[in-house]
Amino acid sequence: MIKFITASDSFKESLSAKAACQAMTDGIKRVFPEAEVIQVPMADGGEGTVDAILSCIPGEKVEKMVTGPDGRRLLASYGLINDGECAVIETAAASGLGLLAKKGRDPMTATTFGTGELLLDALKRGVKKIIVGLGGSATNDGGAGLAQALGVRFLDKNGQELPFGGGSLDQLARIDASGLAPRLKEVEIILASDVTNPLTGLNGASAVFGPQKGADKEMVQKLDASLHHYAAVIKEQVGKDVENVPGSGAAGGLGAGFLAFSKCQMKAGAQIVIEESHLAEKMRDADYVFTGEGGIDFQTKFGKTPYAVAQVAKKLGIPVFALAGQVGDGIDSLYEAGFTGIFGILPGICSLPEALAGGGGNLARTSENVARVIKAARVNLQ
Structure with missing residues (x-):
C-alpha cells in the first residue's frame, strides 16, 4: 500500500x-x-504550536484567566502532554499581537505578565518540562513582565515597582529576585524560536520588531535605550550577560528575560515540533x-x-x-x-x-x- x-x-x-x-x-x-x-x-513556535503538538500527542488544554499585553484580563490556554509532565505554552496566547487591535498596540507599555502567569500555573501543576513558543508577541519589555509574574520585583531609585512595559525599564535601579518561583530551578525550559537577534542594537528587538508592534522611530530609540539599561542592571545584579546573546531579542526581548531568570535553552521552533511529534519515525x-x-x-x-x-x-x-x-x-x-x-x-x-x-x-x-x-x-x- x-x-x-x-x-x-x-x-x-x-x-x-x-x-x-x-x-x-x-x-x-x-x-x-x-x-x-x-x-x-507542524508549527515553528508561533501561533498554532500548541494545537500542532496536541494533534500528534495525547494531552489536554488548560485554560486560565491571565493579564493580556495591554493589562486587561483575558482567557488564555496552554497544552499539557506526556501525562502532565510537559507544558507547551505559546507567547501569542497571552501576550500576542493578535490580541490587540491596531489602535490598541503600544510597545512602550505592553507586558509579558500573562505569559508568566501561564508558566507559573504550569509550575504549580508539577510539570518537569516546559516548551515556550516565542512567536507573535505584542511586547517589547525584555521579559520583565514574565519575571514579575514569577516573583521578581523591578524597582526604581525610590524603591517603587516599575509599571508594565519596556518604556519604563530605563528607570530600573534594583532587581529583587528573592521571590522568584523556586521550581524554576528544577524544570527544563526549551524556547522555541527561529529568531537569532540580540536584545539591543540595529538588529535588536526594538529596531527590528518594534515597528510592527506600533513603535515609531522615537519609540524605537527609547525602547532600545531602556533595554540596554535593563541588560546592564541584569549583568550587574543578576550576574548574567544577556544583551548580545543570539535569540535574546526574540519576542521583544522575552528571550533575554528567560535567559536572565531561568535555566533554558533555545531551539529552532520547527525542530521542536518535529521531535515532539516523532515525525521521522x-x-x-x-x-x-x-x-x-x-x-x-x-x-x-x-x-x-x-x-x-x-x-x-x-x-x-x-x-x-x-x-x-x-x-x-x-x-x-x-x-x-x-x-x-x-x-x-x-x-x-x-x-x-x-x-x-x-x-x-x-x-x-x-x-x-x-x-x-x-x-x-x-x-x-x-
Whole structure:
C-alpha cells in the first residue's frame, strides 16, 4: 500500500496546520483512495504550536484567566502532554499581537505578565518540562513582565515597582529576585524560536520588531535605550550577560528575560515540533511527503517549517512536495536542499480575501494534481 505523510504548517489567516494537512489528505485520497495518509500538523513556535503538538500527542488544554499585553484580563490556554509532565505554552496566547487591535498596540507599555502567569500555573501543576513558543508577541519589555509574574520585583531609585512595559525599564535601579518561583530551578525550559537577534542594537528587538508592534522611530530609540539599561542592571545584579546573546531579542526581548531568570535553552521552533511529534519515525516507511505554508521563497531554507520537514525526508530518501499560497523568488536553491517539487496553489489572479477564503479548496485541488502526476509516474515505471 502506498503511504503519504502530510506535514504542513498553517496558511496564516486561511488554514490551521491541521486543516492544511486535512486538505492535502483530501486531494491525495481523490487519486489514491486506498492510500495510507498520516497527518502530522507542524508549527515553528508561533501561533498554532500548541494545537500542532496536541494533534500528534495525547494531552489536554488548560485554560486560565491571565493579564493580556495591554493589562486587561483575558482567557488564555496552554497544552499539557506526556501525562502532565510537559507544558507547551505559546507567547501569542497571552501576550500576542493578535490580541490587540491596531489602535490598541503600544510597545512602550505592553507586558509579558500573562505569559508568566501561564508558566507559573504550569509550575504549580508539577510539570518537569516546559516548551515556550516565542512567536507573535505584542511586547517589547525584555521579559520583565514574565519575571514579575514569577516573583521578581523591578524597582526604581525610590524603591517603587516599575509599571508594565519596556518604556519604563530605563528607570530600573534594583532587581529583587528573592521571590522568584523556586521550581524554576528544577524544570527544563526549551524556547522555541527561529529568531537569532540580540536584545539591543540595529538588529535588536526594538529596531527590528518594534515597528510592527506600533513603535515609531522615537519609540524605537527609547525602547532600545531602556533595554540596554535593563541588560546592564541584569549583568550587574543578576550576574548574567544577556544583551548580545543570539535569540535574546526574540519576542521583544522575552528571550533575554528567560535567559536572565531561568535555566533554558533555545531551539529552532520547527525542530521542536518535529521531535515532539516523532515525525521521522512516522515518515520512515513513507513513499511521499507533502508539506507547505502560506509562502515559500529563498528564506524558507533559513529554518522555516517546510525546510525542516524536507531535511527529515531527505535523510530518509523520500520525495517531498511543498505547496504554498505564494511562491516567491530564489526557490532554485530549495531543490538542492531536498525538495522534489514546489507548487503554488492559487488558480489564477485573485484578491487576497478570495485567496484566503479559498485556501482549503485550492490546497486540496493542487494536492490532487500532484498526486495525479505521482500516479502517472508510478504507472510508467511498472
